[in-house]
Every structure is written in C-alpha cells, then in structure tokens.
Amino acid sequence: MATLKKVLALAVLAAMVAGWFQLKPSTRKYIVYLGKQVPYLPYRYFI
Amino acid sequence: MRVSDYKSIAFDPPVSINYPWVKKTIRACGPGVKEVADYDAIVIGAGLGGLTTGSIISKNGFKTLVLEQADIIGGCCSTFENQGYKFDVGASIVELIRPLEITFERMGKKLEDYIELCQCDPIYAFITPEGKRFTIPTDIDETNEVVRRMAPEDYESWLEFEKYGMWLLDYAMDAMICSDMNTFSAALKVLLKYPKIYSILPTFLKNHEMAVKGAFKNKDMLASVSFQSFFAGAPPYLGSGIFGMIALSEHLGIYYPRGGMIGIPNGIMNAGKEFGLEVRTGVKVEKLLLEGREAKGVILSDGTEITSDFVVSNLNGKVTYFKLVGPQNLPRWAVKAVDSYKVSMPCPMIYVGLDKKPELNAHHTVFTDTVERMNEVWDEYYMRDLIPDHAMSLICWPSECDDSLAPEGHHVLNWICNAPAPYSPLGDNWDRCKDWYKEEGVRQLEKNVLPDARDHIQVLDVSTPLDFERRLLHPQGGIYGLFSDLTSLAMFRMNNRSRAIKNLYLTGASTHFGGGVPTAVASGVVTADYIIKDHG
Numbered sequence: 001m002a003t004l005k006k007v008l009a010l011a012v013l014a015a016m017v018a019g020w021f022q023l024k025p026s027t028r029k030y031i032v033y034l035g036k037q038v039p040y041l042p043y044r045y046f047i
Numbered sequence: 048m049r050v051s052d053y054k055s056i057a058f059d060p061p062v063s064i065n066y067p068w069v070k071k072t073i074r075a076c077g078p079g080v081k082e083v084a085d086y087d088a089i090v091i092g093a094g095l096g097g098l099t100t101g102s103i104i105s106k107n108g109f110k111t112l113v114l115e116q117a118d119i120i121g122g123c124c125s126t127f128e129n130q131g132y133k134f135d136v137g138a139s140i141v142e143l144i145r146p147l148e149i150t151f152e153r154m155g156k157k158l159e160d161y162i163e164l165c166q167c168d169p170i171y172a173f174i175t176p177e178g179k180r181f182t183i184p185t186d187i188d189e190t191n192e193v194v195r196r197m198a199p200e201d202y203e204s205w206l207e208f209e210k211y212g213m214w215l216l217d218y219a220m221d222a223m224i225c226s227d228m229n230t231f232s233a234a235l236k237v238l239l240k241y242p243k244i245y246s247i248l249p250t251f252l253k254n255h256e257m258a259v260k261g262a263f264k265n266k267d268m269l270a271s272v273s274f275q276s277f278f279a280g281a282p283p284y285l286g287s288g289i290f291g292m293i294a295l296s297e298h299l300g301i302y303y304p305r306g307g308m309i310g311i312p313n314g315i316m317n318a319g320k321e322f323g324l325e326v327r328t329g330v331k332v333e334k335l336l337l338e339g340r341e342a343k344g345v346i347l348s349d350g351t352e353i354t355s356d357f358v359v360s361n362l363n364g365k366v367t368y369f370k371l372v373g374p375q376n377l378p379r380w381a382v383k384a385v386d387s388y389k390v391s392m393p394c395p396m397i398y399v400g401l402d403k404k405p406e407l408n409a410h411h412t413v414f415t416d417t418v419e420r421m422n423e424v425w426d427e428y429y430m431r432d433l434i435p436d437h438a439m440s441l442i443c444w445p446s447e448c449d450d451s452l453a454p455e456g457h458h459v460l461n462w463i464c465n466a467p468a469p470y471s472p473l474g475d476n477w478d479r480c481k482d483w484y485k486e487e488g489v490r491q492l493e494k495n496v497l498p499d500a501r502d503h504i505q506v507l508d509v510s511t512p513l514d515f516e517r518r519l520l521h522p523q524g525g526i527y528g529l530f531s532d533l534t535s536l537a538m539f540r541m542n543n544r545s546r547a548i549k550n551l552y553l554t555g556a557s558t559h560f561g562g563g564v565p566t567a568v569a570s571g572v573v574t575a576d577y578i579i580k581d582h583g
Contacts, residue, residue: 026284026422030254033285037534043384044539045230046546047368 086112086355088578090343091332091371094122094522095564097361098312099150099571100578101326102319106154107579111324112353113316114158114345116331119309120316122361122519122555123526124564131505133399133452135308135461137515137526137563139443140167140301140410143565145220147311149572154318162315164302165448171297174272174414174495182408183271187213187298198265202449208262212295225569227576228537229544250288252533255281255455258288262496266293274439277466280378280391280527282425282561283418289535302474303410303448309562335371342547345371357550359574359580364529364541364557365390365522372548381547388535391562392429392467393512393524395477397488399460400506405496407444414440414495425467434480438465442496452507457505460478460496464488470512470523477511485509527563536560543574545579552578 020028061404090101091116101113108545119125123137141147144158151158158164168185176182181197187209194205198405223243227233236245250258255276263269275293276286304310316326324548336344336352344354360367368377369386377385416439428435440477453459472480485507492500512524521528529535543558545551552574556562 026256026348027254030284034534037532039533040387041539043380044396044535047381047384047541
C-alpha cells in the first residue's frame with residue numbers, strides 16, 4: 001500500500017512537471033509572478 | 048518605491064507649473080500658524096477621486112476643504128495651455144460614463160448640466176506592425192463588419208465575445224466598477240446581488256494574453272484586442288484577462304469634454320461648490336497631523352496646521368503612507384503591505400500643436416504590436432530601464448471633435464510615444480533625455496502621421512515621468528497609481544478606508560484597478576459611501 005502511494009505521488013508529480021513544461025513560457029512567467037506575490041496578500045488585505 | 052529609497056524620489060523640488068491663466072488662490076499662512084478649523088473633512092489632492100468624494104460628502108452636509116498642491120485641479124485629468132493650444136495632461140477620453148452619472152445623481156444633479164461631453168466616433172483606429180490600418184466605429188454592427196473583413200476566421204469567436212461582453216457590461220457594470228470590494232464580505236455582497244457575475248471568474252484569473260489567444264487566431268485581430276492591457280498599466284502576460292473587456296466597453300461610447308479634459312473635474316467641483324465645497328490650489332500638504340494612529344488634520348509645507356475630523360488622501364497610496372503618514376507611524380505589517388506594492392508604469396507624453404490637419408481619422412490612433420512584442424518590450428526594455436526603439440504608441444487628436452482647443456484651422460495632438468518607458472533610463476535621466484525624446488516623437492510623426500510635420504509644428508512639449516512625479520506627485524511617474532495585477536485588485540488593493548490610520552480615507556487610482564476617468568471617479572464614490580456610513 002505504501003509503495004502504491006509513493007508511485008501515485010510520483011505519477012502526480014511527473015504529470016505536474018510535464019504539464020508545467022507544456023504551458024507557454026509567458027503563462028509560466030505569469031504563474032511564477034503571481035506565486036511571488038502570494039506571501040504579500042495577507043498584508044495587502046489589511047491595509 | 049520602497050521604504051528604503053522613497054527619500055530619493057524627487058518630491059522635494061518646488062512645484063512650479065506655468066499655467067498663466069490660472070490665478071493662485073493660496074491663503075496667507077505661515078509657520079506655526081494653526082488654522083483652527085471647523086472642517087469635517089480635508090481632502091488632499093483635487094484629482095478626480097478627491098473631487099468626487101469631496102463633492103458627494105459636501106452634499107451630505109460635511110464641511111469639506113480640498114487642498115491641491117498644483118495651480119490647477121484635475122491631476123492627470125487636466126488641461127493646460129501653451130501658446131494658444133490646449134493640451135490634456137494625461138487622460139484623453141472618458142468611457143463608461145456611469146460612474147460620472149452616479150456622482151451627479153448622488154448630488155441630486157444631472158451630469159449634462161455641468162459637463163458638455165462630445166461623443167467621439169470612430170472610437171479608434173489602429174495600425175498594425177505591417178502598416179495595415181483599421182478603423183473601429185462605435186456602432187457594434189459596423190464593427191462586426193470590420194472584424195468580418197479583417198479576420199474572417201475569428202468572426203464567430205468575435206460575435207460570441209461581443210454577445211457575452213455586452214451582456215456582462217449591461218448586467219454588472221455597477222458591480223464591476225462602482226462597488227465596494229474592499230473586503231471579502233463586501234465582495235460577497237456584490238456576488239449575491241449579481242449572482243451571474245461568477246461567470247467572469249475564469250477570464251478574471253487568466254492573463255490577458257491567454258484570454259485573447261484563447262478566443263482569436265488572426266494576428267491583426269490579436270493586435271486589436273491586446274494593447275488594452277496597457278490601459279490598465281500591465282503587459283498582456285501580466286494583466287488580468289478581464290481587461291479584454293475594455294475593447295468592448297468603448298462601444299458604449301467614448302466622450303470628450305468640450306474645452307479639454309479639465310471639464311470633468313471642473314464640472315464635479317462646480318457641483319460640489321453649490322454645497323459649500325471649498326477648493327484651494329497651490330497649497331502643498333507636507334504631513335498628516337496625527338495623534339497616535341489617528342488622523343486629525345494636515346500640516347502644510349509652510350508649517351500651517353489645519354485640523355479636521357477626518358482626512359481623505361487622493362495621492363498615490365504609497366505617497367500617502369510613506370510620505371504623509373511616515374513609515375515610523377505605521378504598524379510593521381502596514382509598512383510591509385505598502386512596501387509590497389509596485390507603482391504603475393510611467394508614460395512620457397508629447398504635446399504637439401500643428402497649423403495643419405493631421406492625416407488621422409479617429410480620436411485615438413494606436414500603433415499596435417504583436418502580443419509577443421508587447422511582452423518583450425516589457426521584459427527586455429522596460430524592466431531593464433531601456434527605452435524601446437519602437438513599441439506601442441497612441442496618438443490622441445482631441446481637436447478633431449473640439450475645435451476650441453486650438454486656433455482656427457490648427458490642431459492638437461497628445462501623444463504617448465513608445466510605451467511603456469522606464470522611470471530611470473539606464474545611465475541617464477529624463478531631464479537629459481527630454482530633447483532626444485522630442486526628436487524621436489517628431490521623427491515618428493513624420494513617418495506615420497504627417498510627412499512634413501516639422502514644417503507645421505507650432506508647439507512641441509514633453510512631460511516625462513520625472514515631470515509627472517514632480518507635478519502630480521506620482522511616484523516614479525506612474526500614471527495609474529499602483530500596478531494592476533491579479534494580486535493587487537479588489538480587496539488586495541489599498542482600502543478606501545485605512546485600517547492602519549483611523550479617520551484616514553484613500554481615493555483615486557491606488558484604490559481602484561487600472562486608471563482612467565471612470566475608475567478614478569468610482570473610487571471617489573466608494574470612499575464617499577464609507578465616510579457617510581462612518582460619520583453621517
């Protein structure tokens with residue numbers, strides 16, 4: 001069971017990596033940009 | 048602008064703008080003088096947001112004083128005269144007049160009694176990188192025909208986009224533009240009032256590039272619907288897909304106030320004055336008068352203190368918090384929040400007075416580019432402090448619909464050339480680049496609009512990002528307040544009612560996405576609603 005879980009997790013990870021590289025470069029940049037802003041959101045909400 | 052470098056921003060040079068026809072209304076005060084005021088409200092800045100808030104709350108019985116550091120009102124939405132030609136400082140049209148109508152309705156007035164708006168049709172022309180020219184009329188059926196000829200393969204997608212977009216604008220205009228979105232609960236209220244609005248969520252989350260490329264294939268079609276993300280201050284890959292709606296919203300009509308864009312702030316101010324609104328120009332506020340973390344009034348640059356029950360700032364939010372309040376008076380979380388925002392992009396403007404009619408056919412002519420080139424200009428030039436050799440440009444020809452702007456037979460052009468341009472050109476500054484930029488403007492004018500332009504230019508002037516910063520106190524010359532990406536919109540933009548300083552309210556582009564006349568006015572309405580709720 002534990003092995004199955006590991007395999008599944010690896011498969012999901014592999015799919016995510018493959019999906020990431022299938023995105024257009026500008027979409028990847030957009031997501032990276034938004035990701036970098038996320039830590040500021042709690043502060044921004046309260047200002 | 049960050050806490051560490053805000054001191055380097057050129058706020059300190061004295062503001063001296065040559066508007067010879069404007070009389071200064073500054074009052075004689077001086078250091079140590081305390082103007083014990085019975086003002087309920089002091090509004091800092093007579094931009095559209097400040098005047099809208101000031102006028103609406105005046106109507107609601109608040110004794111309100113508006114203080115403007117320049118000699119003329121309007122901020123970016125203003126008009127100045129040079130040798131008989133009237134040029135608009137920045138804003139060039141008003142589309143979506145609903146926020147303006149709401150403003151006057153709140154005062155029990157009618158928009159048309161205060162502002163004479165001329166409709167501009169066609170709404171814009173655009174020139175592709177290959178030199179193909181297309182003209183987009185206001186009438187949506189005629190536009191459909193233009194699209195059918197320009198991009199037959201995208202015609203069906205366009206009709207679908209148009210049908211959905213027009214429904215959305217009709218259904219949820221007030222929700223999208225004029226609603227309070229400062230908190231999750233406020234946004235939820237809007238959602239409950241307009242439940243079908245959830246359908247825009249996928250478009251809202253996509254970037255502008257994904258949204259337009261998902262709908263259209265033809266490169267001319269893409270060129271015609273991509274540049275609008277810059278109207279909100281972001282390149283297609285960073286702007287929200289919702290900015291694609293700008294391409295449709297203009298079909299509801301674009302308007303120009305007779306006499307110049309200053310007609311809009313003048314109209315709002317004149318209506319407000321009927322309820323006792325007081326406006327002083329040429330008065331610079333240096334600091335907020337604070338008691339702990341509560342606003343009690345303002346301190347002027349000459350040392351005069353004016354007290355009030357609450358203060359409204361129409362300045363850029365970063366300037367409000369870091370310059371007027373001071374980081375030392377803010378809680379640490381607030382410093383971190385303000386610090387995290389980027390300012391919007393700057394846009395140098397070239398103002399041209401011609402003694403000949405230019406070879407244009409619309410109020411706005413856009414020299415557009417491919418989506419890839421727009422993104423490249425942002426990443427490879429703007430972000431590296433380089434001025435692009437060719438990029439998107441926009442020429443506004445206001446004298447096409449208003450002949451009062453120039454002597455008879457003469458014309459006025461207000462031009463954004465090669466946008467966006469950086470605040471600090473690498474190894475140089477805009478004071479030194481000004482003449483080069485003027486020359487570049489003339490060269491492009493000759494190439495694209497008037498081959499013998501040089502022989503017909505009567506007036507040639509430039510406002511650089513540095514000029515905008517000095518004159519309008521826009522940090523780094525940013526024309527749309529704060530940068531508008533998905534993480535700085537709605538409840539993640541600066542709140543209209545400050546949560547860091549009691550009795551401080553903010554209005555203007557820093558509190559509303561994008562920029563432009565409708566959103567600045569809408570922010571003023573939202574701020575006025577807060578004040579009436581809190582103090583009414």
